[in-house]
Amino acid sequence: MKTETIRHSLAHILAYAVQELFPGVKFGIGPAIENGFYYDFDTNTDQHRLENRLTQITEGDLHKIEKKMKEIIKQGISFKKEVVSEEKAKEIFKSQPYKLELIEGLPGKTVSLYKSGGFTDLCKGPHVKSTKEIPQDSFKLTRIAGAYWRGSERNPQLSRIYGIGFQTKKELETHLLKEVEAEKRDHRVLGQKMDLFHIDDEVGPGLILWHPKGAILKKIIMDYALREYLNNGYQLVDTPHIAKINLWKTSGHLDFYKENMMPPLHMAEMGKEEKDDYQIKPMNCPFHIAIYKTKIRSYKDLPIRYTEMGTVYRYERSGTLHGLVRVRQITQDDAHIICTPKQLADELFSALKLTKKILKDFGFKDFSIYLSTRPEKFVGTPKIWQKAENALQYALKKLKLKYQTDAGGGAFYGPKIDIKIKDSLNREWQCT
Ligand SMILES: [Zn+2]
Ligand SMILES: [Zn+2]
The missing domain is CATH 3.30.930.10 (Bira Bifunctional Protein; Domain 2)
Known part of the structure; x- marks a missing residue:
């Protein structure tokens, strides 16, 4: 079974658990994402908002919700698909304003629903057949964050619960370990600890203040x-x-x-x-x-x-x-570099060779290389673009560098070679 199917099914189970623990909760959306899943919840009514009496699900509730999810998984609940008319769907979700909004936006006259135990969701699937297929110990709820409905600040803020999910307990543990390692190596933390730089609220975001050592x-x-x-x-x-x-x-x-x-x-x-x-x-x-x-x-x-x-x-x-x-x-x-068309290929070769040397001097030996070709919006003629792309290819081949093609990924003024370096945790960073 695909890991994504497990993650997606876990999102449903998360929503079911929250429904059990917070009766009357309103549901947003709950997709599978990289490494896991999330679901958006609204625990407030319009009345709450008017009176400024907001209740939120908090970090402290995650443990309780996770426990509930495990109970649900143990019960071996099945996912049953149902296709209903739009009217029927609106009736089913009559107390779910966000779902009603989603139904309005759906094409076609019928709506696909999935029922798992006491929880029904708007969904196309696929899911596991039964929650028994999900190992109880290979997922974890990680955090909760505010998220505006449909990403717009004009809409109500919902509580987004994030989780991670894998096929096996071992995979989950490996992932958690990797996160701990990544946290230890977070350059923002190291930068502060080593007194290299900081970003200042009073100065503005995205602006670096280098300290003496940095x-x-x-x-x-x-x-x-x-x-x-x-x-x-x-x-x-x-x-x-x-x-x-x-x-x-x-x-x-x-x-x-x-x-x-x-x-x-x-x-x-x-x-x-x-x-x-x-x-x-x-x-x-x-x-x-x-x-x-x-x-x-x-x-x-x-x-x-x-x-x-x-x-x-x-x-x-x-x-x-x-x-x-x-x-x-x-x-x-x-x-x-300003050169004649004849010099182009050799100039690119030398530039690429120099790049490789500099990255090597910094200890980077493992690269992912991408050749990005002509985008939709571009200046110049297709003919000159072809010539430039050929010259880049020539340089890559002459240096015996393995590369992938990123079709349409070039800059408006020309094709490019992107070089991504790999860090100690094998994460890729574009550097050149
Ligand atoms: Zn689903
Ligand atoms: Zn430039």
């Missing part, structure tokens, strides 16, 4: 990287952090990258002599191109390789920010 560490890494670039024929450049908004129009960023850019700086408001608004940079490319364009270049000057420890600013929704991994300001060891 700042010197960062400097050592940057110096090392720069030395490698200089040794490999790159020239150091240094460019502004803001530029006229029109530059980003010309570069295509405003058309293709706007949602990742910070809002514009309204410089024109400063007075009549200021004619332009400005944009804080999300990338360094237009500046490097501006340096290249200051002279008439001969093909004999090529390739020209510019590098910069370029600090860029990206708009990331606050909910997606995470430690040093997802931030709003990042310094990248950026480089741009």
Whole structure:
């Protein structure tokens, strides 16, 4: 049986257990997710909300709910499918406002239900035939969190109970152990313990404050990287952090990258002599191109390789920010190579070789490599894209690197090779 089927069935059993323990509870949704499942519950009525007398399921209830789930599993309850008319379904769920809303949104005239013991849910399945198929000791409720109905802040907040579930007790234990290890290695915890950096509420989310030890560490890494670039024929450049908004129009960023850019700086408001608004940079490319364009270049000057420890600013929704991994300001060891079409393949080969060397110097030997090809929105012609994709393939093959193709995963301005490194727990992180 598929693990996902077990997880999905566990979500039903969780809801059944909560129904038994909290009579009158309203149900949201309860899907299977990575490593487990969740279910959303509302223990409040409109009256509760009006009187601001909210009751919530708490962390302390999880043990009790888990015990109830085990009782239900032991009973060997079967999952029975029933297909009913929309009217019948609305009758069955008449005291379940969230389910009624879901029924409204369903296509077709009939509704598929699953009944397990005293609990009926809107569902297409599949499930286990009987709860006897679920080992009692291979799941665990892990936490509870607030979640808005349908993810919108305008809707009521429900209590989301998370659980993890596996085929065997051993798998569950291995997973829990791995989580403990991951927690010990959480870079946000280590960063604080080792006094390397912090993120400050008063400064803002996604913005890193490097402490003395962290700042010197960062400097050592940057110096090392720069030395490698200089040794490999790159020239150091240094460019502004803001530029006229029109530059980003010309570069295509405003058309293709706007949602990742910070809002514009309204410089024109400063007075009549200021004619332009400005944009804080999300990338360094237009500046490097501006340096290249200051002279008439001969093909004999090529390739020209510019590098910069370029600090860029990206708009990331606050909910997606995470430690040093997802931030709003990042310094990248950026480089741009200007070359003739003939030089392209060899330049890519050298760049990839240098990347591999640098990652190896940091102790990373195990990579997952992806070749990301032309996306739906792109600049340039399909022909030039094909040429670029071929050159990337050539470099990968020449270095005998195994890779997978991520069709349509390229950036708007070109195809790319993504290199993910693996950490001590075998988790993948995109680094290049
Ligand atoms: Zn189901
Ligand atoms: Zn660039």
